[in-house]
Amino acid sequence: MTATASARAGSGVNVPALVRHYAVLIMLVALFVVLSVSTSSFLTLTNLLNILNQNAPLAIIAVAGTLVVICGGFDLSTGAIFSVANVVAAWVALHLNSPVLGLIAAPLAGAALGLVNGVAITRLRIHSFLATLASSLVYAGLAVLITGGFLISVQATGFTALGRGGIGPVYYAIVILALFALLSGFLLNRTAFGRYVLSVGGNAEAAELSGIRVNRIKLYTFLYSGLAAGIAAAIGVSRIGTGQPQAGDGMQLLAIAAVILGGTSIYGGVGAIWRSVCGVYLLALIDNGFDILNANPFFKDLTTGVVILAAVALSVASKRR
Amino acid sequence: MTATASARAGSGVNVPALVRHYAVLIMLVALFVVLSVSTSSFLTLTNLLNILNQNAPLAIIAVAGTLVVICGGFDLSTGAIFSVANVVAAWVALHLNSPVLGLIAAPLAGAALGLVNGVAITRLRIHSFLATLASSLVYAGLAVLITGGFLISVQATGFTALGRGGIGPVYYAIVILALFALLSGFLLNRTAFGRYVLSVGGNAEAAELSGIRVNRIKLYTFLYSGLAAGIAAAIGVSRIGTGQPQAGDGMQLLAIAAVILGGTSIYGGVGAIWRSVCGVYLLALIDNGFDILNANPFFKDLTTGVVILAAVALSVASKRR
Amino acid sequence: MEGATPAAAVTVRDLSVRFGSTQALDSVSVSLAEGEVHGLVGENGAGKSTLGKVVGGLYQPDSGELEVFGRPVHRWDTRRAQDAGVVIIAQELCLVPALTVAENVFLGRESRTFGVLHANLRARYRKLEEICGFGLPPDAPVETLPIADQQKVEIMRALAREARVIVMDEPTSSLTADESERLHEIMRWLRERGTTVVYVTHFLDDVLANCDRVTVMRDGRVIRTAEAAAETKAGLVEAMLGEPVDVLLPDLPPAPPPDTEPVAEMRDVRGDAVRGVSLRVRPGEIVGLAGLVGSGRTEIARALFGCDRIESGQVLFRGEPVTDASPRASIARGMAMIPEDRRAQGLVLQRPVLENVTLPHLGRFSRSGVLSRGSERAAVRELVERLGVRPAALDGDVSVYSGGNQQKVLFAKWLLGRPEFLILDEPTRGVDVGAKSRIYQLIVEVAAAGTGILLISSELEEVIGLSHRVHLVRGGAVVGEVPGPGTSVDEVLQRLFEVGQPQQSPSADETETGGRP
Amino acid sequence: NSDVSQVYSSSAPPSGKTGPVRIALLASSSQNGFNKAVYDGAVARAKEYGDVEVTIFDGKFDSQTQFNQVQNVASQGTYDGIVLVPNDNVGIAAAIPAAARAKIPVATTLFPVGPKLTELKPQVEGIVSTVAADTEANSKKLAEGAVKYCEGKDPCRVAILIGQLQFPFDNLRNKAYRSVLDGHPNIKVVATGQGNYDRDTSLKAMQNILQANPKLDVLLSNADQQTIGAQVALESAGVDLTKMYVTGGGGNQEAIKQVRAGKWAADQVDFPNSMGKAALEQVVNAVRGRPVTPVIDANTLGPVPVIVTKEILGEHPDFTGEWAD
Ligand SMILES: Nc1ncnc2c1ncn2[C@@H]1O[C@H](COP(=O)(O)OP(=O)(O)OP(=O)(O)O)[C@@H](O)[C@H]1O
Ligand SMILES: Nc1ncnc2c1ncn2[C@@H]1O[C@H](COP(=O)(O)OP(=O)(O)OP(=O)(O)O)[C@@H](O)[C@H]1O
Ligand SMILES: O[C@@H]1[C@H](O)[C@H](O)CO[C@H]1O
Ligand SMILES: [Mg+2]
Numbered sequence A, B: 001m002t003a004t005a006s007a008r009a010g011s012g013v014n015v016p017a018l019v020r021h022y023a024v025l026i027m028l029v030a031l032f033v034v035l036s037v038s039t040s041s042f043l044t045l046t047n048l049l050n051i052l053n054q055n056a057p058l059a060i061i062a063v064a065g066t067l068v069v070i071c072g073g074f075d076l077s078t079g080a081i082f083s084v085a086n087v088v089a090a091w092v093a094l095h096l097n098s099p100v101l102g103l104i105a106a107p108l109a110g111a112a113l114g115l116v117n118g119v120a121i122t123r124l125r126i127h128s129f130l131a132t133l134a135s136s137l138v139y140a141g142l143a144v145l146i147t148g149g150f151l152i153s154v155q156a157t158g159f160t161a162l163g164r165g166g167i168g169p170v171y172y173a174i175v176i177l178a179l180f181a182l183l184s185g186f187l188l189n190r191t192a193f194g195r196y197v198l199s200v201g202g203n204a205e206a207a208e209l210s211g212i213r214v215n216r217i218k219l220y221t222f223l224y225s226g227l228a229a230g231i232a233a234a235i236g237v238s239r240i241g242t243g244q245p246q247a248g249d250g251m252q253l254l255a256i257a258a259v260i261l262g263g264t265s266i267y268g269g270v271g272a273i274w275r276s277v278c279g280v281y282l283l284a285l286i287d288n289g290f291d292i293l294n295a296n297p298f299f300k301d302l303t304t305g306v307v308i309l310a311a312v313a314l315s316v317a318s319k320r321r
Numbered sequence C: 001m002e003g004a005t006p007a008a009a010v011t012v013r014d015l016s017v018r019f020g021s022t023q024a025l026d027s028v029s030v031s032l033a034e035g036e037v038h039g040l041v042g043e044n045g046a047g048k049s050t051l052g053k054v055v056g057g058l059y060q061p062d063s064g065e066l067e068v069f070g071r072p073v074h075r076w077d078t079r080r081a082q083d084a085g086v087v088i089i090a091q092e093l094c095l096v097p098a099l100t101v102a103e104n105v106f107l108g109r110e111s112r113t114f115g116v117l118h119a120n121l122r123a124r125y126r127k128l129e130e131i132c133g134f135g136l137p138p139d140a141p142v143e144t145l146p147i148a149d150q151q152k153v154e155i156m157r158a159l160a161r162e163a164r165v166i167v168m169d170e171p172t173s174s175l176t177a178d179e180s181e182r183l184h185e186i187m188r189w190l191r192e193r194g195t196t197v198v199y200v201t202h203f204l205d206d207v208l209a210n211c212d213r214v215t216v217m218r219d220g221r222v223i224r225t226a227e228a229a230a231e232t233k234a235g236l237v238e239a240m241l242g243e244p245v246d247v248l249l250p251d252l253p254p255a256p257p258p259d260t261e262p263v264a265e266m267r268d269v270r271g272d273a274v275r276g277v278s279l280r281v282r283p284g285e286i287v288g289l290a291g292l293v294g295s296g297r298t299e300i301a302r303a304l305f306g307c308d309r310i311e312s313g314q315v316l317f318r319g320e321p322v323t324d325a326s327p328r329a330s331i332a333r334g335m336a337m338i339p340e341d342r343r344a345q346g347l348v349l350q351r352p353v354l355e356n357v358t359l360p361h362l363g364r365f366s367r368s369g370v371l372s373r374g375s376e377r378a379a380v381r382e383l384v385e386r387l388g389v390r391p392a393a394l395d396g397d398v399s400v401y402s403g404g405n406q407q408k409v410l411f412a413k414w415l416l417g418r419p420e421f422l423i424l425d426e427p428t429r430g431v432d433v434g435a436k437s438r439i440y441q442l443i444v445e446v447a448a449a450g451t452g453i454l455l456i457s458s459e460l461e462e463v464i465g466l467s468h469r470v471h472l473v474r475g476g477a478v479v480g481e482v483p484g485p486g487t488s489v490d491e492v493l494q495r496l497f498e499v500g501q502p503q504q505s506p507s508a509d510e511t512e513t514g515g516r517p
Numbered sequence D: 001n002s003d004v005s006q007v008y009s010s011s012a013p014p015s016g017k018t019g020p021v022r023i024a025l026l027a028s029s030s031q032n033g034f035n036k037a038v039y040d041g042a043v044a045r046a047k048e049y050g051d052v053e054v055t056i057f058d059g060k061f062d063s064q065t066q067f068n069q070v071q072n073v074a075s076q077g078t079y080d081g082i083v084l085v086p087n088d089n090v091g092i093a094a095a096i097p098a099a100a101r102a103k104i105p106v107a108t109t110l111f112p113v114g115p116k117l118t119e120l121k122p123q124v125e126g127i128v129s130t131v132a133a134d135t136e137a138n139s140k141k142l143a144e145g146a147v148k149y150c151e152g153k154d155p156c157r158v159a160i161l162i163g164q165l166q167f168p169f170d171n172l173r174n175k176a177y178r179s180v181l182d183g184h185p186n187i188k189v190v191a192t193g194q195g196n197y198d199r200d201t202s203l204k205a206m207q208n209i210l211q212a213n214p215k216l217d218v219l220l221s222n223a224d225q226q227t228i229g230a231q232v233a234l235e236s237a238g239v240d241l242t243k244m245y246v247t248g249g250g251g252n253q254e255a256i257k258q259v260r261a262g263k264w265a266a267d268q269v270d271f272p273n274s275m276g277k278a279a280l281e282q283v284v285n286a287v288r289g290r291p292v293t294p295v296i297d298a299n300t301l302g303p304v305p306v307i308v309t310k311e312i313l314g315e316h317p318d319f320t321g322e323w324a325d
């Protein structure tokens, strides 16, 4: 916890450091192997594609959320943004009678709400944890108001193509996730913007004194997170063909859990995109496992909690000697 | 009761600092006045006692949660602990046929689960945000397992006395909250333990250098938080007369929101108990207001979000010069 | 002290500590006698702090023995160390920001009954203050104190433990000469009471003047322990660095002619703690700011760099009035500032050396936002080598670099920009003699190449010897000017203290009042 | 078939209130189509009365919240009666006596209030009327349809999508399904998934279930939202729903369409709008001191029987379902 903790690491090939960085991957692989062995239905192309597809929206949110957390923030409003964006998409598709416009509206709405978050956080100088908690209430209210509490059903096939179609056997959602994760990883590791995100999260004062527009960088991360929630919503609403004001409920916590499970520090300054994606799919495998093993759902929460603890304990144990 | 060594010493009456410290109180009073003026049903002894009574369990959790947050932690498992403790209470009351034992079992169960959190966090050196997220899943699973998915109904009057009875018109719950808040305030401000909580949250390394057993202090705060959730559960289950595995769902977020709304820093080191209590009742007044004003509940989330933002903006605006 | 060899307070034998690939301590054996002031010197990264932290219970050694007052200890942590009377003042400031001075000082040592605090904090503080005479406000949260005052809080905290062994890791790095002298008096007073003081510092003169014995370390090993009286500065330097190094101040480049257009200028600037400052720095000129702690030097620098808002007056850069003051704008104009608090303001500790160094200059290493990592690495590698940063790895974890090496990284960060105007706030704090002379050399070179420099240092020799002109600062205002080399330290001190003591300093006359130390 | 014995509410003033009546409608969540339909029904009936006013309260799907709302309404004196869509049947029971003491009659909809989910007669002092159906019996009927479909099929593979097993009423439904199915050796319940009354969750669950069980004969679902989500999964897996026995629960408009289209074999229908009307009527009766019907079988409130199939709906071309979500 103090210097002592980080002090200790092995020598040569740094096994503990490897374990620490790859803990979430190791758990993921372990669970993968267990499931492959326990049932023949698991290790099939369809099932794997399904798992990837089902959780792509969440993973997209977690990818952008990683940037937010690395930058020292917290976005608790992504679930509510998802809700707004998904009803906006359905509303637009229905009322403007254009599936395409509807699907485009979702990311735009998401980005706009993310921008509002960013402005509120940097202008009002509120900590993002509280600001996005508050804005998530406002947005959730908004989603309900847009629909009047009802669902907005869109049956046009053009509308559902994004969520249900794909390139060959690979769903569009998976392709979008892959592109988004690659783009985000590139942004973080190969661009000046990424460096700024890392440094603002690491030490905002030092970043400011280095001439970085700290507030602008923070704002961009929230904008990006909102955009991601909007993209995720486009996929989600297209899949179901229905805009639902509660669609995003609870997503924000899952996304943040995945990010932290991936080892990104809630204090900011360090983290990796791919590990957040692993975090999402670690949680997803548990879900999938319960369903295909027809296991008693009473044990699902418990198992999920234990797996998270195990993953973290694995990464932490390696920090000691 | 404030532990924030009242900012910069001296310099007469510091209005901005006052506003900052009292923002949540100011909002609370403002809302109180608005409600008193807008409807005659608000400012009645029964209504006020009801509001105090209904939210006492949440406030008890927020009080202890303040210590956790000041100490630099986060307890996301209080809702799940509440759930476990309330079904344990009902189970014990029913199966051991003793309402009193049942009600005693709740705080004990809460403290035990809090202890488990504390041990996991300090031993595994996991950040409490993730640890309690995981443990909350485990505990939620536990609550379901204890009940087998059913409710446990206890009709003995001895069991419901705690939640429904009182001293004169004042419910026991209110009395318990008052005592618990006073005790916690005393702990924080008048004891060595409180000083250590403040110092561990302010700078764990400095505390360690001063010979403070940082881990032990952290552990105690989680134990305390678990105990509080257990006490809250005893009140809750006694009021309803039924142990429900979902009873605590979502409480943890409300409690943390109230704590942060009260101005306690999520980075730890500063905070005040009474302001968290104000935070709880600010949220409660919004609820109550909507109910008694016959306002459209569609706007409730939205309003809550806006009130939170206003409270925070008020406190932040005063920080500028 | 004289007479038979006193008993050992702390003995370490064959102590080794390894961090990853760094052998921080390599079979170190030292014995600290009861009631001695024991100097501990060595270049940056030699292992001094690590040794101190092992003794103080913060680090567990990989191997070796630790004996405290004749008893071998096995399980050792800060709590046990304090119970045994061993305390440490860490090199990097380590206080609880929101707690008051008095609360920090007695943290962990509160008087209490059943855990309930007694109301005697102030009384206890007053007693301690009689010994220290630092004159700090006991009820102010430490976060509102300047860094030097925080260092005094650290010292008081150690004294409050009534320890028998106190490890002071560079306690004077932020203190001015008179305050260091106050600390030395305290050390002597402690020694008379039989307390052992381990004094880690890069000020070798102070070591020679105040220590009974000195241990020299290099590369994690003890080179020798000897009576201070038997050591010389040159001898210590050679032992530390493995080679003789000339620690003289370099010659200054010629001052630019007085009619040269200044690169940076302040005209009657007023701000939070700046009370009407006018100064000008010409290209190639080094202007020093000398003042006591809390005199407002840092605030002047911050106002100039655009960190703090200016209430009135003007800042000019290259003759143009600055209207959009911000660090960003300043950097864009070609300014740079090395801030005084390297950890809080200078470095992003979670990020590696490379990223820290290039952070303000990414525009140069990227094309439409995409980094070109090859050129970035090449540029940083060159600087790291030139400054002798150790370890020299570009991907090194800067958070675990020794204090002095962190300072070098910070230096590299700003040199990379080839600024036209450079503000240096305590540029050699915590830097070893070897690195110090390298930094001096660099400052002179940079100035010779035409950069204007504003130099702030609490070491008067340094600020006088390296500046063409020195402004004397008091109470946020420039109260005088003296020429650089040639002016004596005493003279400057005299002038800084004369007329109307500034509020903060307890100093001069109190130092005379006898009784204590 | 409902209990027609007319009783006088003990909690209403014997003389009965004259003048305007204010009713609090405590929804289990105000942001939910089913609850909204109950509210709309109540409001429509109130309008017919002219001097009755209805206010909706948001129970946020939280028992504690609803408990507090009953308490608040009981103590404020603003309302004369309560229509309840309970979040749970047992906990809320404890709050009702306070309403009784305040002479505020309560009618519950959808579920009875009290320890027994299967007992529609008021179990708690203060409940003047229960407007609900026997959940257990309804669930059994739905399952019996499946049994019939399975006749001659061996094995007949059944997947169950249930809301959340930890909810007592869902637990009851699941047990009811099983009690019917388990007696038939040819029927294999190959999967039980939780749909959480949510399309997306059900879509995922069904995709996963299909993985382990590519061949399914029956989908038993207690909620239409779940079946709609499952349908997406089934159809994208190339399953022809008309070759299966697919069910839903709730009778929402989408479900009725699907049954009419022959894609779903059957739906268990609720009539929330009519339930709201009926419950409001009974509470108003109690307030006015008029006779109150203590049990109204919700199955009888609509124009169609509780289990509808394509054929049955063919006989009721005008029925579209009483709610949308
Ligand atoms: N926690 C740590 N983790 C990894 N390496 C460390 C850690 N602490 C110190 N080191 C390394 O150990 C070596 C010794 O460091 P130490 O801080 O003891 O040096 P020092 O003599 O105090 O130097 P300085 O004079 O610069 O303060 C350095 O190479 C440093 O980088
Ligand atoms: N955060 C703060 N809050 C209140 N007062 C402050 C704060 N920081 C500095 N001051 C005050 O401002 C004045 C100038 O401080 P400054 O740090 O500029 O002095 P300095 O001469 O640079 O000293 P140092 O040797 O510490 O760098 C001091 O009186 C100090 O007490
Ligand atoms: O299945 C139904 C509906 O779907 C509704 O949401 C309420 O509960 C059940 O009766
Ligand atoms: Mg050091």
Ligand SMILES: [Mg+2]
Pocket (backbone or CB within 6 Å): C297, C298, C299, C340, C425
């Ligand atoms: Mg300074």
